[in-house]
Amino acid sequence: MRRTSFEEMACPVARTADMLGDSWSVLILREVFYGHHRFDEFVTELGIPSNTLTRRLAELVDRGLLEKRPYSERPPRFEYVLTPKGRDLRPVMLALLTWGNRHAPLKGKPVRLIDTETGEPVELQLIDARTGKAIGPQHKVERRSAAPRRVELFDFDGEAKDGADE
Numbered sequence: 334m335r336r337t338s339f340e341e342m343a344c345p346v347a348r349t350a351d352m353l354g355d356s357w358s359v360l361i362l363r364e365v366f367y368g369h370h371r372f373d374e375f376v377t378e379l380g381i382p383s384n385t386l387t388r389r390l391a392e393l394v395d396r397g398l399l400e401k402r403p404y405s406e407r408p409p410r411f412e413y414v415l416t417p418k419g420r421d422l423r424p425v426m427l428a429l430l431t432w433g434n435r436h437a438p439l440k441g442k443p444v445r446l447i448d449t450e451t452g453e454p455v456e457l458q459l460i461d462a463r464t465g466k467a468i469g470p471q472h473k474v475e476r477r478s479a480a481p482r483r484v485e486l487f488d489f490d491g492e493a494k495d496g497a498d499e
Contacts, residue, residue, distance in 0.1 A: 343477070349425075352396050357381055357389050359429075362398065362419065366426055370412040371404075398422070431457045 339351035353359055357379070364378050375386055390413055393399040398419035404412045415422075427446060434443040446455040459468040 352398070354389065354392055354396075357385060358393055361386070361389055361393060361413075362415075362422060363426060365399065365413060365415055365419070366423065370414060372411070393419075427457055428459075 336355075339347040342348060342351075353362075360379055360381075361375055364375055367378075369375060369378055372383075372386065372390070375381060375390075376383060379386075381389075390399065390401070394401050394413070397416055399413045400416050401411050401413055404410055430444060430446065434445075446457060447453065448455050460466060461468060461472075
């Protein structure tokens with residue numbers, strides 16, 4: 334079954350979801366961030382069927398998130414490495430890790446981000462790179478609505494705020 338494409342939607346979240354594909358693709362990317370690069374490593378780490386893995390790797394390469402590189406000529410073998418576009422997903426993956434630890438925890442120790450210099454856990458926070466201030470309720474998402482000359486502002490709680498005409 335062919336999935337619906339969101340690549341032409343005005344929403345960057347929809348286009349990003351379209352580019353990432355499905356859960357398997359996100360988990361393959363996670364494994365590449367963890368340092369796994371080879372087909373057999375993905376199968377071992379994820380338990381993914383090889384035909385599914387073959388399709389997902391091809392899609393991630395086609396979308397420019399991974400690059401396929403040969404590491405053996407006989408037999409021909411390839412590894413998959415992040416492209417610059419793929420590396421730019423790191424903060425997104427770390428945000429998913431943080432959200433998952435909070436809202437989808439398993440019993441036992443959570444997976445944590447650690448400062449390699451101190452060994453201490455890192456607490457992830459979004460900041461405005463220009464000001465260094467934490468992103469919070471005072472920040473709104475500006476979105477152009479279908480109505481001409483209308484801007485909608487959305488709070489982080491998902492509630493629409495009073496928009497302004499341009």
